[in-house]
Amino acid sequence: MVSLVVQRPCLVVPKRRGQEARILLSELNLLDNRMRVLTDSEKIFWPLVREISDDERLMLQDRLGDFELVYAKIESRNKRPKSILEELEEKLTPSQLAAIPHSFDIVGDIAVLEIPDELFDQRFLVGEAVLRVHKNIKVVLAKAGKIDGVARIRRFTHLAGENRTTTLHRENNCVFRVDLASAYFSPRLVTEHARVAHQVAPREVVVDLFAGVGPFSIQIAKKVDALVYAIDINKTAVDLLKLNIHLNKVDGRVIPILGDARKIVEERLFSKADRVIMNLPGSAESFIDVACRAIKAGGGIIHYYQFSSSPEAMDEAVNTLEKGVEANSRKVNKILECKKVRPSAPHEWQIVVDAKIR
Ligand SMILES: C[S@@+](CC[C@H](N)C(=O)[O-])C[C@H]1O[C@@H](n2cnc3c(N)ncnc32)[C@H](O)[C@@H]1O
Numbered sequence: 001m002v003s004l005v006v007q008r009p010c011l012v013v014p015k016r017r018g019q020e021a022r023i024l025l026s027e028l029n030l031l032d033n034r035m036r037v038l039t040d041s042e043k044i045f046w047p048l049v050r051e052i053s054d055d056e057r058l059m060l061q062d063r064l065g066d067f068e069l070v071y072a073k074i075e076s077r078n079k080r081p082k083s084i085l086e087e088l089e090e091k092l093t094p095s096q097l098a099a100i101p102h103s104f105d106i107v108g109d110i111a112v113l114e115i116p117d118e119l120f121d122q123r124f125l126v127g128e129a130v131l132r133v134h135k136n137i138k139v140v141l142a143k144a145g146k147i148d149g150v151a152r153i154r155r156f157t158h159l160a161g162e163n164r165t166t167t168l169h170r171e172n173n174c175v176f177r178v179d180l181a182s183a184y185f186s187p188r189l190v191t192e193h194a195r196v197a198h199q200v201a202p203r204e205v206v207v208d209l210f211a212g213v214g215p216f217s218i219q220i221a222k223k224v225d226a227l228v229y230a231i232d233i234n235k236t237a238v239d240l241l242k243l244n245i246h247l248n249k250v251d252g253r254v255i256p257i258l259g260d261a262r263k264i265v266e267e268r269l270f271s272k273a274d275r276v277i278m279n280l281p282g283s284a285e286s287f288i289d290v291a292c293r294a295i296k297a298g299g300g301i302i303h304y305y306q307f308s309s310s311p312e313a314m315d316e317a318v319n320t321l322e323k324g325v326e327a328n329s330r331k332v333n334k335i336l337e338c339k340k341v342r343p344s345a346p347h348e349w350q351i352v353v354d355a356k357i358r
Contacts, residue, residue, distance in 0.1 A: 004072060005073050005074070005075050005076075005111035006035075006045045006073070006074070006076070007071050007073055007074075008032065008035055008048065008071065008072065008074045009047075009048045009050065009051050009052075009069060009070075009071055010038070010045040010046060010047055010048060010069070010070055010071070010072045010074065010140055010173050011025060011030075011048060011052075011060070011067055011068075011069060011081075011114040012043050012044070012045050012046075012067060012068040012069070012070055013041060013043065013044060013046070013064060013066075013067045013068075014043060014044075015039070015043060015044050015065055017065075018044040018046075019210070020034075020063070021044070021064055021067070022046060022062060023047055023063065023185070024059075024060065024063055025046055025048070026107055027082040028050060028056055029049070030048050030049055030050070030061070031046060031047070031048065031049070032047040032048055032049045033211075034073060034076055034077055034079070034219045035074045035075070035076055035077065036075045036076070036077055037076060038072060041079075045070070045072055045074070047072075047074045051069075052069065055170070056130045056154035060253070066314055078333065080132065080133060080135065081129075081133055082131060082133070083133060084129045084130060084133050085097060085100060086133075087129040087133055088100065088125065088126070088129050090255045091125060091294070092121075092122060092125070095118065096119060096122060099119050100119065100126065101113055101115075101116070105186075105187050105188065106137070106187065107166075107167055107169050107178060107185060107187050108167030108168050108169040108170075108178065109136060109137055109138040109139060109167055110138070110139040110140075110141060110164075110165070110166045110167045110180065111130050111134065111137045111139070111140045111141070112138070112141050112142075112143060112156070112180070113126065113127070113130065113140065113141070113142050113143070113159065114142070114143050115142045115143075115159075115177055119328065121241060123142055123157070123159055123341025124159055124160065126243060126305070127140035127142070127160030127161075128140075128160045130159075130160065130323050131160045131161050135219070137161065138161050139158075139160075139161045139162050139163075139164055139165075139167070139233040140156060140158075140160040140161050141156040141157065141159060141165065141180070142156065142157045142159050143156060144157045147184070150233055150234070150281075151182075151183065151184065151233070151234040151236075151237065152184040152212075152220045152282075153180075153181065153182060153184055153234075155181070156180060156181060165179055165180045165181035165182070165334050166178065166180075167178045167180075169185070169187065171187070171190050171195060171215060172190065172194045172197070172219055173222065174215075174219055174222055174244075174248050175223060175244070175247050175248060176213055176214065176215060176218070176240075176244050176247075177213070177240050177243050177244055177247065178213055178240065179240060181235060182236040182237075183212060183213050183233075183234055183236045183237035183240055184212045184213075184234075185212060185213055185215070185265075188342050189215065189279075189342070192341050192342075192352065193215045193216055193219050194219065196216055196219075196220070196277060196303055197216065197220045197222075197223050197224075197305050198223070199275075199301075199354075200220045200223070200224050200226050200227075200275065201224065202224050202225045202226065202272075203225065203226065203227075203271055204224075204226045204227075204274040204275055205226070205227050205228075205229075205273050205274050205275075205296075206226055206228040206229070206273060206274065206275045206276075206277065207218055207228075207231070207272065207273040207275070207276045207277070207294045208228055208229065208231065208267070208276075208277045208279075209261040209265075209271055209276060209277065209278050209279075209280070209287060209290065209291065209294070210232060210261060210277075210278065210279050211230035211231055211236075211237070211241060211256075211277075211282040212232055212233045212237050212241070212279075213237055213240040213241050214230055214240075214241040214244045214245065214254065214256075216277050216279065217219055217230035217241075217254045218244055218248050218254055220256045221248075221253040222248055222250055223228070225253070226253065227253060227255070227266075227352070228253065228254045228255070229255050229257060229258060229269055229272070229273075230254050230255065230257065231256065231257045231258075231261045231264050231265075232257075233258070233259060233260050233261070233345060235258055236256040238256050241254075241256045242256050244313055253282055253290055261287060261290055262287065263295045265290050265293055266293070269294050270293055270294070271293070271294070271296050272294060272296065272298050273294045273295050273296060273300055274293040274295075274296060274300045274301070275300055275301045275302075275303070276294050276295055276300065276301070276302050276303070277303045278291055278302065278303060278304050278305055279303070279305050280305070281306050281307045281344070281350050281351075282308070283309060284304055284305050284306055285306065285320055285324060288304070288320075288321065288324030288325060288327075288328065289324070289327070289328045289347065291304070292324075292328035292329075292330050292357070293326060293328075295330070295357050299333065299356065299357055300323070300356075300357055301336070301355065301356055301357070302353075302354075302355050302357055303352060303353075303354055303356060304317070304351075304352070304353045304354075304355065305341070305350060305351065305352050306320060306350075306351050306355040307343075307344050307345075307348055307349070307350055307351070308348065308349055308351050309347050309349070310347040313340065313349050313351050314338045314339070315351075316338070316351075317338065317351040317352075317353050318335055318338055318353055318355075321353050321354075321355055325355070325357055330357055330358065331346035331357070331358055332355045332356070332357060333356040333357065333358045334355070334356040335353060335354070335355055335356075336354040336355065336356060337352070337353070337354040338351065338353045338354070339351070339352060348355065
């Protein structure tokens with residue numbers, strides 16, 4: 001932000017009378033709050049909005065005793081604009097202003113924007129405005145594609161601030177090193193991560209089939225004395241997961257495993273779990289057999305996630321899970337909960353089903 005240096009009339013008083021002078025100047029609407037205050041070792045220079053009148057001079061003399069009036073070079077305060085709209089109101093047309101997103105994701109010190117087509121040419125200006133309004137934001141990125149591929153990541157365009165996609169994100173008393181360009185992470189799952197973590201009882205064995213950088217696994221191990229096997233197929237996600245296990249001091253309670261969940265369960269985790277987390281909503285259905293194999297012979301709980309745009313989204317998710325479980329010679333004993341987690345696209349929801357399996 002550029003600050004202006006201008007000549008302003010100033011009232012100069014000894015420092016010991018500084019606050020008295022400030023209060024009086026405020027009462028008389030003479031203090032220029034847009035400008036910085038100057039001081040030297042003995043005196044304080046209060047910037048004024050204008051020259052003072054003879055009556056005002058008399059009143060000041062009466063209340064303050066000696067003072068000086070001088071012209072001094074004063075710098076303007078770098079006042080932060082209150083909103084992105086305020087920051088851009090003179091730079092964009094009314095229809096462009098109307099297209100500014102009302103909200104955006106914040107991951108650590110990174111803001112992630114969805115730039116509408118109408119604002120594409122102004123995207124860097126919008127990015128700079130976000131930086132100026134939000135002092136904790138150091139990086140502004142724009143989504144540049146859909147979440148895609150096995151690793152469930154998307155591309156980003158850098159708009160403003162430092163050019164990086166890594167940051168440290170705090171969530172529910174845990175801290176996560178994330179790299180948005182290389183491993184999945186969504187701040188929109190904050191409540192869901194906590195909801196699942198709250199259900200886990202001491203000494204449970206949990207298998208997090210699609211663990212990412214570890215938000216479910218680590219929050220569980222941080223809350224309760226459980227053992228969590230955290231699997232992911234993306235090497236960068238598992239490298240970050242290992243770092244996060246260490247950062248959150250849950251070493252030994254979360255076991256990071258790089259690989260395909262299907263293969264890992266077959267080789268190492270058959271009939272080991274009291275609880276299985278299946279947060280791969282685009283294709284969890286094709287892993288219901290894997291979850292059934294991981295759950296102990298005596299039964300356990302599955303947290304099953306699915307996307308749905310159907311008006312009967314919740315019934316649809318329950319049916320899919322029940323059928324999948326039965327096809328694997330097990331049974332859903334009870335649906336503990338079924339609800340919408342968050343909107344995942346226009347007219348589409350991420351649904352969770354918590355089910356007791358035997
Ligand atoms: C939607 S993300 C969820 C990450 C994490 N649970 C969270 O809440 O942030 C799904 C993760 O599954 C991983 N994944 C995809 N296919 C996999 C597979 N066959 N085996 C293990 N992990 C897989 C991806 O790399 C991605 O990190």
